[in-house]
Amino acid sequence: MRRSYVNLARCSANLSALDRIISRSTNGVSLVSSCSPNLKNVPRLPTMDLISPLTYSHNIYRHFSIKNLQPEIADEKTTLENLSNVNRALEGEPNSFSNKADKDIFDSIDYDAITGGDPDALNKFKLLLLEVDVLRQDGMKIPSTLSTEQWKELFSLKTRSQRRKSLGFLWTLEMKKISDKRRKERKRLETLEKKALEIKENENNDHIRYGFQGNTIFMRLYDTTINLFDNHRLAQAMIFGQNIVVDCGYENNMSIVENKLCAKQLTYMFAENRLNKEPFNINFCNINKSGKLYQQFLKHIPTIEDPAFPINISEEHYLKLFPRDKLVYLTPHCREELKQFNCDDIYIIGALVDKQNNDPLSMAKAKSEGIRMAQLPLDRYLDWGLGTKSLTVNQVLKILLDVRATGNWNLALNNVPKRKVRQPGEPARDTRKFYNRGTILQPPHPMDRRNRIFQSIHYRDEGRQEQTEERTTRPRKH
Incomplete structure (x- = not known):
């Protein structure tokens, strides 16, 4: 059985003229001689490339897709060049309009x-x-x-x-x-x-x-001058500033996409701390320099391996670098709230993107290492809406920067995205429901099941009146 594919990409003056008919049989794709009159003096748009017998199905699909039937003319080329491309295509030479997605x-x-x-x-x-x-x-x-x-x-x-x-x-x-x-x-x-x-x-x-x-x-002021000013502030923070630890030891708990997102968050975190008037001395600990997270981080900031660049990246554990009694692990899963910011403590932020895995990994890690834990006072100062209370790494850093500078949690928590906070006048949302289906995540109550049995079923049809059919029920046992 043969199927014929006809290329209809023609000028408006020659819609009825068919230059070529491309037929495909069981042996492959072949070209049939032209059935149109002599149109040498008539300009035509570039058509589909000449197709030789192909082996792979994706090439056949690409050549017969609707996208390839659309004529394309490069804006930077003249009309004569376009016509020469068409002539080369009709003579069997490849032109510049071929779809390169096949290759x-x-x-x-x-x-x-x-x-x-x-x-x-x-x-x-x-x-x-x-x-x-x-x-x-x-x-x-x-x-x-x-x-x-x-x-x-x-x-x-x-x-x-x-x-x-x-x-x-x-x-x-x-x-x-x-x-x-x-x-x-x-x-x-x-x-x-x-x-x-x-x-x-x-x-x-x-x-x-x-x-x-x-x-x-x-x-x-050139960009290089501004970079020198920013790097000078980071160098001063490395000597006199407060230490902040970023725990990069969750690489194996994240997927490939989550590692990429985490590396991007670390980049934003470093940039926002660098632009602050009094930045923290950020220490990236537990990082695997041969892992995916570090390689993605290196793509965003290629100068982190420069010895003169003001950044602290270490493969060592933070317990080997800082005293245990001053460490405080920030985790959303614990009950203790961080009521007051302490400049003598060293706060640990977990570099974890948990889109799929919502296990309390940071709390379990802090418990096993005997480190103090605390969570940001989100429930105390915010009317939380839907979603988890897990914030991105750069958002946590901005909150710590603002609360250290002002001491005002209301001002610092403005860095929380508005989509996660219930706005004034907005009705309360049921957190037990799915986002898409609206299914309540609770076991059915026997009384609800009984009420559903005795309820009537309503059928609604556009243009007609609403019809009601009473559901037949079984007689109750006494």
């Missing part, structure tokens, strides 16, 4: 680096490739490119659901990069237009122009 995601894969040369692992990895191919054909969110490290991370995931979530996360990052690139290009063009307009306005102006990029009595 990028499945070609150039380093199988040895991913599987380590193991034949069993290679067979499992081929199944993973087939799974990704099926997800892409089903229209799921699949990135166009995957690096070797990303393939390794995807191959290490155990379940299909985790792999789908990871691919969706990578797709979101790719779309964000594309959006940022477009935004930067649009901003660059706006800047060029603004400069051209200023030059045109100042051509006939003999007066001195004051302002930015003009004449001014103030000296410009």
Whole structure:
């Protein structure tokens, strides 16, 4: 049985003309001679690339997808160049409009680096490739490119659901990069237009122009100068400032995505502490320099391995660096509240993103090590809404910075996200319900079951009156 795929990407003047008919049989994909009249003098849009007999199903899917049927013209190229690309395509040469997604995601894969040369692992990895191919054909969110490290991370995931979530996360990052690139290009063009307009306005102006990029009595402060000021404050804090410990020993309790999010939170934490007038002396302890968390942290701040950079990163345990009696572990699972900030204590913040694992790991760790515990006084000063009382690492640091500077918990707890706090006038929300389904998480009561039996069932249909049907019940036993 043969199926014919007709490319309808034509100019408006030649919608009825069909240049080519691409037919696919059981032996592969072949080209049929043109059935249209001679259209050499008529400009045509770039059509789908010539297809040779293909082996993989994802290539066939890509070539016959609706996306490939859309004509594309590069904005930076002239019409003659576009026409030459079309002519080369009709003559059997590859053009610049070919879809590169076929090559990028499945070609150039380093199988040895991913599987380590193991034949069993290679067979499992081929199944993973087939799974990704099926997800892409089903229209799921699949990135166009995957690096070797990303393939390794995807191959290490155990379940299909985790792999789908990871691919969706990578797709979101790719779309964000594309959006940022477009935004930067649009901003660059706006800047060029603004400069051209200023030059045109100042051509006939003999007066001195004051302002930015003009004449001014103030000296410009470059980014390198500001960085020197910020680093100087951190160097002073390393000598005279209060110590704060960040426990980075939860790497094995987090997934790959959670490790990436944790590294980003540590980056925000370091940046916000660096910009404060009186920063803490942050000590990153229990960190594994060959682990995922440190490698992601190194990507965000490449200068942390510079000996002159003011940051404390240690693989040692914090009990070997600081006295036990001064350590206080901040955990949301204990009952003791931190009523007053003590400048002599050394507070420990756990670097943990617990989107999936909600076990009280920090409290168990503090108990096993014999360290004092405390939780932030969230219930005392805030009307908490839905969600757990676990805050991000950078949010906890901002709270500690503000309460140390002002001594006011009401002001410091403004750093808690508003979505987690019930606003004035907002009705109380039932914390026993699911977020999506609204199912109450409690065992059914016998009286509720009895009431449901005697209740009437209501059927509602648009455009009709509401119909009511009484449910038949069994006679009660006496």
